[in-house]
Amino acid sequence: MKLIPALLSLVLAAVAASASAQVAPQVAKLKPADFPKEPIEFTVVYPAGGGMDLTGRLLAKYTEKVSGDKIMVNNRTGGAGMVGHAYLASQAKPDGYTVGVVANLLFGDAMLRAQGKWSYTDLEPIAYINSDPLTWVASTEGAYKGMTAKQIIQIAKDKPGTVRIAVVPGSMWEYLVEQIEANTGAKFLRVPFQGGGPGVIALLGGNVDVAQGFYGEFRGHMEAGKLTPIAIASNERTPFLKSTPTFNEIYGSKDYVWNIFRFAAVPKGMPADRKAYLGAAIQAAMKAPELQAEYSKLGAYFDPQLTNSTNVAAEINAMAGREREFYVRTGRLK
Amino acid sequence: MGFTVILTPANLAFCLLGSVIGTLVGVLPGIGPLAALALLLPVTFQLSAVAGLAMLAAIFYGAMYGGSTTSILVNIPGEAASVVTTLDGHAMARQGRAGAALGMAAISSFVAGTLSLVALTFFSPLLANLAIRFGPPENFGLMVMGLVCTLYMISGSKVKGVLMMALGFLGAIIGMDIVNGTERFTLGTVNLTGGIEILSVVIGLFGVSEILVNCESITKNTMLAEKIRGLWPTVADWRASWKPMMRGSGLGFVFGLLPGGGPVTASFLSYAMEQRLAKDPSRFGKGAIEGVAGPEAANNAAVSGGMIPLMSLGIPGNAVTALLLGALVIQGVQPGPLFIAQRPDLFWGVVASMYVGNVFLLLLNLPLVGLWVQFLRVPYRVLFPLILLLSIVGTYSANKNVFDLWVMIGFGVFGYVLRKLMYDFSPYLIAFVLAPLLEQSLRQSLVMSPDGMLIFLQRPIAAALIVISLVLAVFVFRQRKSSIPEGDI
Numbered sequence: 001m002k003l004i005p006a007l008l009s010l011v012l013a014a015v016a017a018s019a020s021a022q023v024a025p026q027v028a029k030l031k032p033a034d035f036p037k038e039p040i041e042f043t044v045v046y047p048a049g050g051g052m053d054l055t056g057r058l059l060a061k062y063t064e065k066v067s068g069d070k071i072m073v074n075n076r077t078g079g080a081g082m083v084g085h086a087y088l089a090s091q092a093k094p095d096g097y098t099v100g101v102v103a104n105l106l107f108g109d110a111m112l113r114a115q116g117k118w119s120y121t122d123l124e125p126i127a128y129i130n131s132d133p134l135t136w137v138a139s140t141e142g143a144y145k146g147m148t149a150k151q152i153i154q155i156a157k158d159k160p161g162t163v164r165i166a167v168v169p170g171s172m173w174e175y176l177v178e179q180i181e182a183n184t185g186a187k188f189l190r191v192p193f194q195g196g197g198p199g200v201i202a203l204l205g206g207n208v209d210v211a212q213g214f215y216g217e218f219r220g221h222m223e224a225g226k227l228t229p230i231a232i233a234s235n236e237r238t239p240f241l242k243s244t245p246t247f248n249e250i251y252g253s254k255d256y257v258w259n260i261f262r263f264a265a266v267p268k269g270m271p272a273d274r275k276a277y278l279g280a281a282i283q284a285a286m287k288a289p290e291l292q293a294e295y296s297k298l299g300a301y302f303d304p305q306l307t308n309s310t311n312v313a314a315e316i317n318a319m320a321g322r323e324r325e326f327y328v329r330t331g332r333l334k
Numbered sequence: 335m336g337f338t339v340i341l342t343p344a345n346l347a348f349c350l351l352g353s354v355i356g357t358l359v360g361v362l363p364g365i366g367p368l369a370a371l372a373l374l375l376p377v378t379f380q381l382s383a384v385a386g387l388a389m390l391a392a393i394f395y396g397a398m399y400g401g402s403t404t405s406i407l408v409n410i411p412g413e414a415a416s417v418v419t420t421l422d423g424h425a426m427a428r429q430g431r432a433g434a435a436l437g438m439a440a441i442s443s444f445v446a447g448t449l450s451l452v453a454l455t456f457f458s459p460l461l462a463n464l465a466i467r468f469g470p471p472e473n474f475g476l477m478v479m480g481l482v483c484t485l486y487m488i489s490g491s492k493v494k495g496v497l498m499m500a501l502g503f504l505g506a507i508i509g510m511d512i513v514n515g516t517e518r519f520t521l522g523t524v525n526l527t528g529g530i531e532i533l534s535v536v537i538g539l540f541g542v543s544e545i546l547v548n549c550e551s552i553t554k555n556t557m558l559a560e561k562i563r564g565l566w567p568t569v570a571d572w573r574a575s576w577k578p579m580m581r582g583s584g585l586g587f588v589f590g591l592l593p594g595g596g597p598v599t600a601s602f603l604s605y606a607m608e609q610r611l612a613k614d615p616s617r618f619g620k621g622a623i624e625g626v627a628g629p630e631a632a633n634n635a636a637v638s639g640g641m642i643p644l645m646s647l648g649i650p651g652n653a654v655t656a657l658l659l660g661a662l663v664i665q666g667v668q669p670g671p672l673f674i675a676q677r678p679d680l681f682w683g684v685v686a687s688m689y690v691g692n693v694f695l696l697l698l699n700l701p702l703v704g705l706w707v708q709f710l711r712v713p714y715r716v717l718f719p720l721i722l723l724l725s726i727v728g729t730y731s732a733n734k735n736v737f738d739l740w741v742m743i744g745f746g747v748f749g750y751v752l753r754k755l756m757y758d759f760s761p762y763l764i765a766f767v768l769a770p771l772l773e774q775s776l777r778q779s780l781v782m783s784p785d786g787m788l789i790f791l792q793r794p795i796a797a798a799l800i801v802i803s804l805v806l807a808v809f810v811f812r813q814r815k816s817s818i819p820e821g822d823i
Contacts, residue, residue, distance in 0.1 A: 047653060047733075048372030054660045057376050075372065077733045079527030080510060086524050113527070164782060170515020191470075191781050192513045194774070201649055207469035207782065216663065220648045220670020297666050 045084025356396015590639020
């Protein structure tokens with residue numbers, strides 16, 4: 001049993017080695033004299049093991065490297081993200097020791113479910129992380145084999161309610177279908193799932209005809225030739241799926257943009273020097289090619305508009321504004 | 335070929351480390367494999383893919399070994415998949431046979447872990463294709479069968495048991511509706527939008543209520559009423575256990591494989607099956623070793639079964655396998671149909687590590703039996719505050735939400751009242767676990783189906799499962815008529 005302490009020290013040594021890397025000079029320059037004096041918490045509002053959790057843990061690891069600060073990731077979960085979002089917006093102290101690693105799903109929670117108790121403006125974005133555009137995938141077998149998105153949507157218009165599509169109720173999976181239906185007159189049979197992954201599996205099993213998912217969720221099956229991406233809901237084609245058209249290309253529009261985008265945000269009212277420091281540290285971490293490579297492995301995509309932006313907060317708040325317009329237009333929000 | 339990958343000192347060391355951590359988190363109530371995996375995930379980024387995954391997987395199945403320990407010793411399950419082990423395992427401990435129960439639990443876990451690995455080794459791609467055939471209607475059939483089987487394991491009054499199942503359903507309704515996303519019975523609090531946390535239910539209902547009941551007799555010094563009789567299972571125990579062990583392995587493996595399954599369901603169904611098949615079902619709940627061997631085999635086999643959809647389809651069946659999936663992806667591996675062909679070293683390395691890890695766990699757990707049994711000598715007034723503390727820490731650490739603690743305490747009081755009124759609340763838990771899947775698959779099926787309910791008869795697998803369930807239900811009904819114990823209800 002003497003092995004165990006030896007092993008533990010081995011693990012700890014590995015962790016220590018990773019933490020004692022070089023501190024980036026542009027970050028060190030901004031470091032406030034009185035901050036940080038204790039570990040910084042990165043709050044992830046979804047459970048351990050999911051995409052958001054991995055994003056947060058990777059970000060923590062590289063932010064530690066560029067800043068030399070100690071960072072711990074904390075999963076504050078419950079209520080499908082609501083508990084953590086409410087915590088960040090209304091309970092966490094704006095002292096720099098709590099940084100939310102969040103996604104735009106925050107906006108839907110704030111606008112549709114927070115009942116005015118808190119708003120997305122209670123959080124201030126400090127750095128953009130990455131995006132995952134929603135992609136339609138179809139099977140390489142069966143009735144819709146080899147068809148384009150436009151052809152399948154046409155069938156859903158000609159024979160309403162016959163094309164089965166996997167959706168996640170009350171979220172962008174459903175909004176995208178709704179938008180397409182409203183603009184084209186098609187009518188899909190929406191089969192509800194809890195998440196994009198289970199929908200992809202249902203597609204493989206022949207239980208739906210179209211699934212909507214993220215690259216990381218269907219890549220393995222695509223490489224095995226079982227299914228194929230047919231359209232993507234992003235501004236432009238992504239580097240992973242160069243031959244997959246965007247919905248905007250297909251319909252000559254600008255409105256079909258539905259993606260998850262992740263960013264770091266802090267509670268409103270934080271001292272300006274700490275906010276600037278944290279923003280610089282996370283943005284410096286995001287520049288590390290290793291971190292970008294790790295995120296690319298997860299299937300994430302870096303939206304150039306946000307990556308190259310000089311005012312991330314304004315961009316992100318503008319996107320929240322567009323989401324709000326959609327809710328008002330569709331009668332979800334007054 | 336996997337063994338050549340895993341049999342390096344470093345890889346073996348990480349596999350052993352995982353086994354040790356797994357056993358520990360299994361033993362500690364509330365702190366489950368998920369919390370441990372999440373904490374250690376960043377550490378594995380520095381390791382090679384094989385070492386990292388071998389360690390994480392070992393924590394997962396190691397927890398299945400450790401989970402039975404507190405179930406048997408203090409009637410408090412270490413995690414949800416060990417709930418049924420409390421029924422007969424703890425009864426055995428009260429008869430002074432804790433050693434035999436612990437030993438049999440470890441051996442069953444080992445046998446099932448190894449057997450299911452053999453199945454995984456030879457039939458992985460084949461079985462993955464079977465799992466994918468399970469769409470919503472088939473899952474519905476499976477859930478119905480699970481519920482009918484639960485009827486068998488109701489001890490005492492069937493009316494009380496069915497009432498508990500109904501309450502379990504009601505508890506599971508709380509939260510977000512899966513079809514239209516509206517909130518149900520959340521009382522306007524964000525804490526309930528995601529439903530009630532299962533960990534709080536398990537720890538409250540089984541752990542806190544047990545402590546409350548025991549507070550009444552706190553003057554009685556230790557829980558050991560009788561002298562410890564023998565640390566090892568006897569020949570008679572072996573004879574009684576080997577068949578349940580085999581059946582539990584098979585059942586657990588299949589349930590681990592299927593999307594709606596998992597270790598919790600598998601362990602409950604194994605118990606129900608053993609009770610049904612036993613010559614004298616009345617012994618169950620009073621220290622029948624079959625009631626330990628079957629479910630403990632089932633929950634371990636379900637872990638290996640669950641590795642198949644994970645590795646060959648990229649489908650995580652539960653939160654723990656979701657975390658393993660994340661670990662794989664971070665290592666640059668995309669689990670899916672091509673995984674075995676693209677990274678045979680990794681796939682077979684992990685499989686081989688699981689064989690090795692099971693051996694480690696057996697060697698680790700058997701000598702510990704003697705030590706654990708000594709815990710029974712610790713006075714209640716020392717032991718119970720300690721367990722309560724661990725339960726609180728464990729429940730809080732899962733979500734960092736104080737609300738979960740109130741739920742835990744609420745369920746503790748609820749469980750206390752139920753114990754006083756002689757209700758068996760295992761049916762509550764199984765209904766609580768199955769209900770969301772049952773509802774989801776039913777409603778998905780009906781949305782998909784142009785012919786309404788007929789979809790369940792049009793699909794052969796679904797139809798077969800439902801017919802079997804009906805036949806089983808008829809048996810329960812007849813059994814009930816013929817054998818209502820006197821003075822009951």
